Every structure is written in C-alpha cells, then in structure tokens.
Amino acid sequence: MDDQNDSVLSEQIRKELLKRYKKIDDEVLNYLIEVVNLNKDDFESVDDIQDAVGSILMELNDGKNADQAVNDLCTKFFEILNPEGAQKGLNSNSNGTIKQLSAPIQIATSEMNTNNDKQVESMFNLKKENITYVDARKLEKAEAKLKQKLEKRENKPVINVLTYDSSKLASASQAISRKAENQDSIANKSFDICIENFDVAFGNKSLLAGANLTLAFGRRYCLIGRNGIGKTTLLKMISSHQLKIPSHIRILHVEQEVHGDDTLAIDSVLECDEKRRSLLQLEKEINEKIHSEEHKNDTSLNQELEKVYQELEAIEADKAISRAAKILCGLGFSTAEQRKATKEFSGGWRMRLALARALFAKPDLLLLDEPTNMLDLKAIIWLENYLQMWHGTLLIVSHDRSFLNAVAQEILFLHNQQIEPFRGNYENFLKIRSENLKNQQREYESQLEYRQHIQVFIDRFRYNANRAAQVQSKIKMLEKLPELKPIEKEKEVHFKFPDVEWMNGTILRLDEVDFYFSKERYIFKNVDISATMDSRICIVGENGAGKTTLLKVLIGEYEPKKGFRQTHRALRLGYFTQHHIDGLNLAFNSVEVMQEKFPGRPIEEYRAELGKFGVAGDMALQPIVSLSGGQKSRVAFALLSMLNPNFLVLDEPTNHLDMETIEALGEALNKFGGGVILVSHDERLIQLICKELWFCRDGQVKSIEGGYDQYRKIIESELEY
Structure with a gap:
C-alpha cells in the first residue's frame, strides 16, 4: 500500500514539475522527484522543501519572478505530500491568513551573487546546447544532503563531504561542436587535442568561462597563473574526461602517490607497462603448454610464440629493466633503494615513484602538477633534460621559473577565466606580456582621447540648430564605437611579517x-x-x-x-x-x-x-x-x-x-x-x-x-x- 501511495505522489510531483519546466532534463526530473518523495516524512514546512531543492529549482527558473515561482512550487509540493496539514506548513500570521515570504530561503544563492552576472550566465546558461539545466555541483550537494538524512535514519556515521572529498566540488561543462564529435571517429586518429567553449567551476565559483584549449601532439605546455585560479582543477577535469578528449588518447595524471605494499620499487615501475606485462604472461602460458604432454605435438603454439617474441622485440622489452632503472636513478633512487618494497618509502618518495611510473609508461598526454615540489636540485635538472626529449604531449603546472625556462615550448596563461597561449618559455612570456600590456594601455588612452574629442564637439554644439545634423552624426559615431575597457591589472600580492626588536650578537x-x-x-x-x-x-x-x-x-x-x-x-x-x-x-x-x-x-x-x-x-x-x-x-x-x-x-x-x-x-x-x-x-x-x-x-x-x-x-x- 505504501509503495502504491509513493507512486501516486511521485506522479503528482512529476506533473507539477513538467507543467512548469517542459524542457527539464530527465535525470534532473527524476532526482527532484526522489529527493522530495523520500524526505516527505521530514518536511514539516514549505521552508524545509525549499532547503532541500530550492537551489536546484532556482537554476531551472531564468525568468524575472523566479523567487515567486520556486515558492509556489514548493508550496504545491507540500500540499501534495501533506494535504491535511498543508495550511500549517505555510508561514501564517496571527489571523491565520497566509503570509507570503518575500523570497525563498536559499543556501547557495548568496554565494552565487558574489560573482558577476557575466560569470554566472556563462557557467549556468540554460539555453546553451549540450549542457545540463542544473550545475552538476548542486546536484551532488543535494545528493550528499539526502544521503546524510538517510544515513541518520539508519544510525550510520555521516561523512562530511566538504571535509573529505573536495573532488566533488569541481565540475565542468562543454558545448560539443561537430568537429569535437568527429575526433573520436575511426578515420580520425590524430593525437592533437582541441577543447572548445568549455566552463569549469569549483563549487559556485566560476574558474573558466567559454575557454578554449589546444594542445598539439609532441609539444610541451606549461600552465601558469595565480593561486586558486583553477590550474589543478583543470588538470583534474581533463584526466577524469569531464572535458571531452578523443578516446584513443592515453592520459596519465601524476596526482597521487604510489600505494605502499611489498612490491619492489623497480617492479612497481615495470608493471605499469601493461602491454609488456601481458605479452610476458602470454609467453609464459604458451611455454607451459609446449612443455605439457597434452600439447607437445601442437606446431601452432610455436608460431604463436614467435609472434609474441616479435611483439616483445618491437616494444624493446629487453631494455625495459634498464630504462626503468635509469628513470629511478635520475629521480634519486639508488640501486639498493630500487630493490626496496614501496611500503618502506615516505610519501614524498612514493610521489617520485608515481612520477617514475608515468615517465616509463609514456602516455600520449602526460599531466604533471608541480613535479619539482618533491625533488632536489639534482633530480630537477635530470627531469628538465629528460622532458626535453619527451615524444608525447606534456601539460605541466609549475611555478619554478628555472624549470619553466628549461622545459616549456609554450606558456598557457590562465587569467580572467580564459587561457591565453604564448610561444616560448617563461622569460619570453614575460617580455611578450609586458609589451602587450603597454600596447593595450596606449590603445586605451588613444581611444579615450578620441572619445573625449568627439564628446567635446557634441557638448559644444548640442543646442546649435545649424550644427544639429553634425551633432547627431557624432552621437551615432560615439554609440558605434566599441566598449572602452581599462586594462585589468592583477592584484599585487604582499606579505608582511611582524616587526621585531633588534638583538645583538649570535641568536x-x-x-x-x-x-x-x-x-x-x-x-x-x-x-x-x-x-x-x-x-x-x-x-x-x-x-x-x-x-x-x-x-x-x-x-x-x-x-x-x-x-x-x-x-x-x-x-x-x-x-x-x-x-x-x-x-x-x-x-x-x-x-x-x-x-x-x-x-x-x-x-x-x-x-x-x-x-x-x-x-x-x-x-x-x-x-x-x-x-x-x-x-x-x-x-x-x-x-x-x-x-x-x-x-x-x-x-x-x-x-x-x-x-x-x-x-x-x-x-x-x-x-x-x-x-x-x-x-x-x-x-x-x-x-x-x-x-x-x-x-x-x-x-x-x-x-x-x-x-x-x-x-x-x-x-x-x-x-x-
């Protein structure tokens, strides 16, 4: 009977949602129904429903009366769930008449309003194709809240998502063009990467809006920008395929340290070459069959074994151990340390192991986030030289100037929610950017002077009948000029340690x-x-x-x-x-x-x-x-x-x-x-x-x-x- 009642309630909620939002995504629709229906016993007022789904409903409303529409819909939900006590759930005054709230209670809206309108629109534009109607982050937040309530019912410990899982705070959306869709076609096996018109957000903060990223195969790119601007988040969006990358491109993101167990350091590096490992396993299985009584006269096994040997030779499997040892040695592992179990190393050295595995695996696209943080100068210089001979595509986040100058072929400057490419290393980037800023400032001053000159003419002859036609022409000219924007300079960073009293002698x-x-x-x-x-x-x-x-x-x-x-x-x-x-x-x-x-x-x-x-x-x-x-x-x-x-x-x-x-x-x-x-x-x-x-x-x-x-x-x- 309860199941039947739940089904009836779900259908009524579905009708109300579809009545108001005809183009709502099915996934969002089903999720809203589930949240409202599963929590019906917890909803004591309209406000409770608004707390649970109000922020999602606000995203679906892009009209002027969004607050009123959300409030009305939540009121309708409360009436459906609790028809007898609906009146009690509404905010009322002492006379018993319904008191209309001026705005629905929102959890996320106040944070969103701190961003400028342009940022919010570009991130959550409902009219943009191939983008969900609701930001994925908000769905995850609502899902976590629902999960917490369900776990409380079952007396299970509740895990604070904000404390333990920051990866769920990040989200990405992308307007997929036909060109991007064709990147996965059988005929097109290019290893170049082109991600167009994409947005990235962290919680309610828009990091990238309508950005473009192009990576030519075989080039070394270094991503730079201020702290907190979204560099690490962008790497995660690429490695997790939340941004569309052709499926045939192998991506490896060095992000987490190697798990510590009894595996030897050098074996940990060798085992990441899956093709070599599978071929060696196949060789072992075929040899066992050849030496068994059951298959001793099977000549096809010899032919199969010969093919395996040819493939092993093609990938230079005989050089794998020496290549792995060379990489480990360059990153600071002595011969004895290469034979130690991974569990014997500290976190910093396990991160070096993760880097060694990535270099050995030779992915098509290698993503490195601050690789020099865990390295001493000797290992940094070795890595600089090793990466200069890298045959795949590199995308590196780094703040080490010397490293950037040695490795980068192209600088990707992340600022103002965009990615601006600059050819050359970091020193070249500084020169070009400085010159660009000077040119932009000169252009701004020139445009400002021109506008002021026109405005002076308009102000002088505005009420002169003989010059009326000329004034109107100048006004139209002024209106047609592009919007004048001053050069946006990044805010300077300053540190200040406390003042201290001087002390003489040795301290x-x-x-x-x-x-x-x-x-x-x-x-x-x-x-x-x-x-x-x-x-x-x-x-x-x-x-x-x-x-x-x-x-x-x-x-x-x-x-x-x-x-x-x-x-x-x-x-x-x-x-x-x-x-x-x-x-x-x-x-x-x-x-x-x-x-x-x-x-x-x-x-x-x-x-x-x-x-x-x-x-x-x-x-x-x-x-x-x-x-x-x-x-x-x-x-x-x-x-x-x-x-x-x-x-x-x-x-x-x-x-x-x-x-x-x-x-x-x-x-x-x-x-x-x-x-x-x-x-x-x-x-x-x-x-x-x-x-x-x-x-x-x-x-x-x-x-x-x-x-x-x-x-x-x-x-x-x-x-x-």
Whole structure:
C-alpha cells in the first residue's frame, strides 16, 4: 500500500514539475522527484522543501519572478505530500491568513551573487546546447544532503563531504561542436587535442568561462597563473574526461602517490607497462603448454610464440629493466633503494615513484602538477633534460621559473577565466606580456582621447540648430564605437611579517654537534654553525642528506647526540613546514582556523593578520577545503605570524606558491627584522634573499662560496645522462 501511495505522489510531483519546466532534463526530473518523495516524512514546512531543492529549482527558473515561482512550487509540493496539514506548513500570521515570504530561503544563492552576472550566465546558461539545466555541483550537494538524512535514519556515521572529498566540488561543462564529435571517429586518429567553449567551476565559483584549449601532439605546455585560479582543477577535469578528449588518447595524471605494499620499487615501475606485462604472461602460458604432454605435438603454439617474441622485440622489452632503472636513478633512487618494497618509502618518495611510473609508461598526454615540489636540485635538472626529449604531449603546472625556462615550448596563461597561449618559455612570456600590456594601455588612452574629442564637439554644439545634423552624426559615431575597457591589472600580492626588536650578537648556534638516529649511520658530525638577526641562510643538498633534521636540531625538537645548541634568551622561533598545511581543519574557514589556534581575540585581529598574507575578503570565509595549495600556505604563514616570532625557520616554504607570491615572500623576508634560515630548492627565492648557502652532504654542513650558481655547477658536473 505504501509503495502504491509513493507512486501516486511521485506522479503528482512529476506533473507539477513538467507543467512548469517542459524542457527539464530527465535525470534532473527524476532526482527532484526522489529527493522530495523520500524526505516527505521530514518536511514539516514549505521552508524545509525549499532547503532541500530550492537551489536546484532556482537554476531551472531564468525568468524575472523566479523567487515567486520556486515558492509556489514548493508550496504545491507540500500540499501534495501533506494535504491535511498543508495550511500549517505555510508561514501564517496571527489571523491565520497566509503570509507570503518575500523570497525563498536559499543556501547557495548568496554565494552565487558574489560573482558577476557575466560569470554566472556563462557557467549556468540554460539555453546553451549540450549542457545540463542544473550545475552538476548542486546536484551532488543535494545528493550528499539526502544521503546524510538517510544515513541518520539508519544510525550510520555521516561523512562530511566538504571535509573529505573536495573532488566533488569541481565540475565542468562543454558545448560539443561537430568537429569535437568527429575526433573520436575511426578515420580520425590524430593525437592533437582541441577543447572548445568549455566552463569549469569549483563549487559556485566560476574558474573558466567559454575557454578554449589546444594542445598539439609532441609539444610541451606549461600552465601558469595565480593561486586558486583553477590550474589543478583543470588538470583534474581533463584526466577524469569531464572535458571531452578523443578516446584513443592515453592520459596519465601524476596526482597521487604510489600505494605502499611489498612490491619492489623497480617492479612497481615495470608493471605499469601493461602491454609488456601481458605479452610476458602470454609467453609464459604458451611455454607451459609446449612443455605439457597434452600439447607437445601442437606446431601452432610455436608460431604463436614467435609472434609474441616479435611483439616483445618491437616494444624493446629487453631494455625495459634498464630504462626503468635509469628513470629511478635520475629521480634519486639508488640501486639498493630500487630493490626496496614501496611500503618502506615516505610519501614524498612514493610521489617520485608515481612520477617514475608515468615517465616509463609514456602516455600520449602526460599531466604533471608541480613535479619539482618533491625533488632536489639534482633530480630537477635530470627531469628538465629528460622532458626535453619527451615524444608525447606534456601539460605541466609549475611555478619554478628555472624549470619553466628549461622545459616549456609554450606558456598557457590562465587569467580572467580564459587561457591565453604564448610561444616560448617563461622569460619570453614575460617580455611578450609586458609589451602587450603597454600596447593595450596606449590603445586605451588613444581611444579615450578620441572619445573625449568627439564628446567635446557634441557638448559644444548640442543646442546649435545649424550644427544639429553634425551633432547627431557624432552621437551615432560615439554609440558605434566599441566598449572602452581599462586594462585589468592583477592584484599585487604582499606579505608582511611582524616587526621585531633588534638583538645583538649570535641568536642561534650549534657547536661541534653530532646527530644520528642509529650509531651505524650519522646524519651529520661536528657541525659548527651560527646565525644572527640579519642572517639570511639557505640550506641545500640532496633529499635524504639531513636538511630537515638539521632544522629540527636548530629549533630544539631534536637534542644533539654530542655538542651544544645555544640560543638567545629572548629568541622566539617561528617554524614553517608543509605538515602545518596538511594539519589545517578542512571544514573550517581561515578565520575559524585562527580562532581555533588563538582563541579569545577579536575577529578584526584575525582578519587583519590574514590580510597581511593576501587572505582577504571572501577568501577568508571560504572553507579551507576549497582553497588551493598556495592559498593554504598563506593561511599557514598567517598562523605563524600570530606567534610574533623574531627568528624564522622555513622548510620548503615555496611549495604550491605561484611566482608572484614567491616574489612577495622574498620581499617580505628581506624586510623582516629578524633572522631567517630556510630549506628550499627554489632558485628564484634563494637568489632573492640568500646571503649564506649551507650545503648538506656526507654528514657535513659546509658553506659554499659563490652561492647558488656555484652549487648548481657542482650538481651539474656530477650528473650522468
């Protein structure tokens, strides 16, 4: 009986929806029916229905009276579900008459209104073909809400989607042209990629609108742009095929670290070549049959085996092991480490394994997101040279200027919701863009002057009867001129660390310090180093050389096994590490994170501190999960600044920061009144601030005369290609 009643209710809801939205997508229609019908016992008022489906219905309404239409429809739903108590579910005054709300209660609308009208229209235009009537993100949000209610009924734990699954926040839509549809035809097997007229959003924020992306096979593209503008999201939309890519193109996105198990590192790389693995398995099966009594006279098996050998030879299977070993060696794995199980490696080294697997697999399109973050200089230089010989298509997100100059054949500049291509490397991009901006400014000023000249004539002779025809002609001329838009300059990023009082003499010192975790292997021995308030010291060396361990001895987290650590009595250390970023509560916004770490202070103080590191306006109120890696780093810097340190110790502070932010960080560190010691592989930051360079190697910490240039020469002389 209940099933029959549900069927009747579903049909009534369907009729109401179809009556109002004749072109509604079937998937959206069925979903709305399911949400309303399944939650009928929870709906105590019209407002409850609006909370559940109001935002979706608003997307379906593009008329002037959308608020009223949604309110009326939700009221009708309530009457269908609860005909006897419908009147109680309506908002009424003391006289019992129906009180009409001025607007439906919306969850998402307020966020959407923060975007300009043009952005919203381009992302959710109902008239655009091949695009769903409702943004996929909103459906997923409604689905998560429905799932939470159902799980509560069954007493199951509810998982916060915002906290644990940020991938569902991103969505993409694309107007598919006939040209794009033909890319998958049998006759067309081109490996060029052309994605036209597509939109990408993260939640309610439009990242790309009506953008185009063209990738010619065999070229190396580097995608650049400010933090939070959508670079990583775009890579995910491509790799997940939410943007249409020809099906015959093999895509590999290096995004997640290799799963740790008993598989050896070199075997983990070899097994990603599926064709080689299947051929070797087939060879084994055929050989077993040949040596069995049942098939000993079967001559066809020998012919089949010969074909397998020919295919193995064609893919150079005999060279696979040496090629895998060469890639692993270039990325820093010693011969002994290549024979270790993957579970024995840390997360950073498993990411290197993921990169090694991708390079070995040779996909048609390789997507790399900040590949240099996990690499030391030796591995970065090796990767630069390896990628210069890459035969497929490369699309790389990177903020390493030196790496971009070495690898990029074309720069894709993501800004203003568009992708603008520039031929050449990063330095060439800077020159061309600077010249373009100057030309645009000159053109703008010229047009403005011309408009003003015409306007002066109009104003002067507007009431002169003899010049009436000329004035009208000038007015029409002015109306026909293209819209005059000033040059949009990107907002500059500024960092500001707190002011500190000067302290004379040595602030931090290690005297004849030894440190080890096991006596069989010293991390470093007999280290003598010191720092003052004006120190700008950079520690370099290969991964595993003990740089981070040295920092932890300097800050007092590790006690020296021998020797002494001495500090100034007024020392206040600020220690930055990537683990601080990973530890941020993703469900909180930036202000709430500050409140959690430093409770009891005015909201204005938290906002002011965040503003010193570029986390201002709406960004400060966005959940941490929706921020990019670079924006999370800014929040971590603001937390560090709240400690009011007079000496900074920074471990890889530039990971995920865009180039403008790296420049801002360098400038802020130079202005900071206290001392600075950092571990970094970013050439630009080191060149900006470094006064001393400490080189960690073979248990020693030595100062390098000649700075970073001399260090790079040392590393390049040791590389084997």
